[in-house]
Amino acid sequence: MPPDRFRLLIVKTSSLGDVIHNLPVLADLAAARPEITVDWMVEEAYVELLRMHPGLSRVLGVAQRRWRTEAAGRAAEERKLFFDELRAVEYHAVLDAQGLLKSALLARRARLVPEGIRIGPSFASAREPLARLLYDKGIDIPAHQHAVERLRSLCAKAFGYIVVGPPNFDLCVPSHEFAWLSAKPYVVFLHGTARAEKRWPIDAFRGLAGRLPENIDIVLPHGTDAEEADARRIAEGSRHAIVAPRMTLTEIAALLNQASLVVGVDTGLTHLAAALDTPTIALFGATPRWRYAPYWGRDTHSLGENGQPQVDEVLLVAEPFIARSDVRV
Numbered sequence: 572m573p574p575d576r577f578r579l580l581i582v583k584t585s586s587l588g589d590v591i592h593n594l595p596v597l598a599d600l601a602a603a604r605p606e607i608t609v610d611w612m613v614e615e616a617y618v619e620l621l622r623m624h625p626g627l628s629r630v631l632g633v634a635q636r637r638w639r640t641e642a643a644g645r646a647a648e649e650r651k652l653f654f655d656e657l658r659a660v661e662y663h664a665v666l667d668a669q670g671l672l673k674s675a676l677l678a679r680r681a682r683l684v685p686e687g688i689r690i691g692p693s694f695a696s697a698r699e700p701l702a703r704l705l706y707d708k709g710i711d712i713p714a715h716q717h718a719v720e721r722l723r724s725l726c727a728k729a730f731g732y733i734v735v736g737p738p739n740f741d742l743c744v745p746s747h748e749f750a751w752l753s754a755k756p757y758v759v760f761l762h763g764t765a766r767a768e769k770r771w772p773i774d775a776f777r778g779l780a781g782r783l784p785e786n787i788d789i790v791l792p793h794g795t796d797a798e799e800a801d802a803r804r805i806a807e808g809s810r811h812a813i814v815a816p817r818m819t820l821t822e823i824a825a826l827l828n829q830a831s832l833v834v835g836v837d838t839g840l841t842h843l844a845a846a847l848d849t850p851t852i853a854l855f856g857a858t859p860r861w862r863y864a865p866y867w868g869r870d871t872h873s874l875g876e877n878g879q880p881q882v883d884e885v886l887l888v889a890e891p892f893i894a895r896s897d898v899r900v
Contacts, residue, residue, distance in 0.1 A: 577607045578660065579730075582678045583668040584633060585614045587839025588863070590621070591846050592718045593668050595738035596726040597626035603732035610660070612677060619821045620843075623742045631657060635673065658682045665689045666729055667706065668722055670697035675705035690729045718862055737867050740846035747825035751816065756896035757788040758889075759827060759844070761835025762805065763798035768857035769836050771879060776805045778882045779834065783889075785811045787831065787896055792823055792840070831896040832889060837863060845871045850892045854880055 579600075583593045590613060600607055608628045611621055615632035622630055633653060638646040657680060667678040670692040678689050693709035694700045703709045712724045723734045762776050780789050789812040791802035799814065806812035818826065827833055827844040834852045835841030845851040845865030853865055855875040864873035872888045874880035 577604075577663045578628075579607050579609050580631075580660075580662045580665045580678075580681050581609060581611045581668055582665065582674050582681075584612060584635065584674060584677070585617070587617055587620070588837075588842045589669075589718070590617050591740070591839060591842045593722045594624065594740045594742070594846065595719060595723055596668075597624060598739035598741050599723055599726060599732070599734060600730065601626050602735070603727075604730050607730070610662075612657070617820070619819065620742075620824065623744055623821070623824065625743060626741065629660070633677065654680055661687070663687050664729070666726065667691035667702070668725060670702055671699045672702050672705075675702035679705050692725060696725075717864075717866065719867075742824070742847060744824045744828045744847065745821065746829075747822055749822075749826065751813065752790070753788060755786060755788050755811075756831040757790050757813075758783065758832045758834065758893070759790045759792065759830045760805065761792065761833060761838060761840045761844070762801055763793055763795070763840075764836050764838045766857075769838065769855075771836050771854045771856060773801055773804050775879070775882055777807070777809075779885055779889075780805060780809050780812055782882070782886055783811075783893065787811070787893060788813055790815055790826065790830070792818060792826065832892040834885060834889065841865070852885055852888050854885070 583590055597609060600609060609626060610629040611627055612631040612633055613621055614636060615634045618630050618632040621627055634649060661682050661684045663684055664687060665678045665681045667674050675691060688707045690708045690710060691702060691706040693711045694703045696712045697703050710725050710728045712721050719738050727734045760776055764770055783789060791805055791812060792815045793799040793802045802814045806814050823840060824843060827849055828847045830849050832850045833844035836854050837858050841851060841853050842865060845868060848868050850870035851865060853873040855873060856879050860873050860876045865871045874884055
């Protein structure tokens with residue numbers, strides 16, 4: 572690393588949707604502050620996603636979730652190895668984009684150059700205000716702003732530039748051949764979510780599946796046994812619905828990237844589809860659309876919020892994308 576390079580560590584560990592929402596800061600930094608080399612600390616489950624971004628020098632996978640359930644001796648050994656790796660590099664700045672006590676504590680463990688600084692949201696802006704006590708500098712960011720723009724504002728104010736233009740997620744997803752798919756175009760249904768209030772009824776997904784033409788497949792990914800059971804319920808009685816095998820995050824990204832349309836609840840994978848510029852319909856049942864809905868692509872639509880969207884509404888938005896679908900190459 573040349574001595575004139577400024578090295579920054581971003582701490583944004585989870586969840587998947589939050590990590591995706593923070594990706595545009597990398598393109599912003601590259602445009603406004605090209606002298607900054609960026610590393611990122613993230614939960615180990617999302618390391619492969621960040622490795623698809625060309626703007627990162629190093630991705631550090633932390634296993635806080637797993638360490639909570641692992642045997643004490645093994646967890647302690649892994650923690651030591653992780654923090655040794657973290658402290659192998661000196662940083663000019665550490666930016667905690669999470670704003671939680673646990674992320675602020677991780678930021679404190681990074682090693683700084685003598686003039687280095689730890690930055691995070693202010694007392695008024697942090698999700699857990701006490702986290703501010705662990706930063707050298709707190710940044711005020713507008714409360715009533717979309718999550719993506721809040722994160723872009725945080726980084727811009729921290730490093731002295733102005734946010735310009737729409738967000739650029741800049742992911743480079745490797746192509747992938749799925750032996751279990753036919754040559755037909757396909758729609759992906761993302762029905763899985765850990766929060767019950769975000770769910771779209773299984774019967775609604777079944778109803779939508781029954782009204783899509785049979786010259787386009789419906790693919791149903793899943794990440795847990797319960798989600799797989801729901802996928803099988805949605806696929807019941809449909810001759811063109813496919814319950815996908817369990818996939819890695821890289822494989823799911825490729826599946827979404829090659830889809831004709833993605834219909835999904837407010838979850839990380841739906842935001843990933845939108846970040847990849849795949850035509851996406853995001854279904855909101857509880858969370859506020861103004862804060863979380865994908866808004867950056869002309870082929871991205873969001874429905875619902877105060878009550879579940881109806882099948883007819885979703886079908887009306889989906890029809891143009893279905894009509895223009897062609898056989899995959």
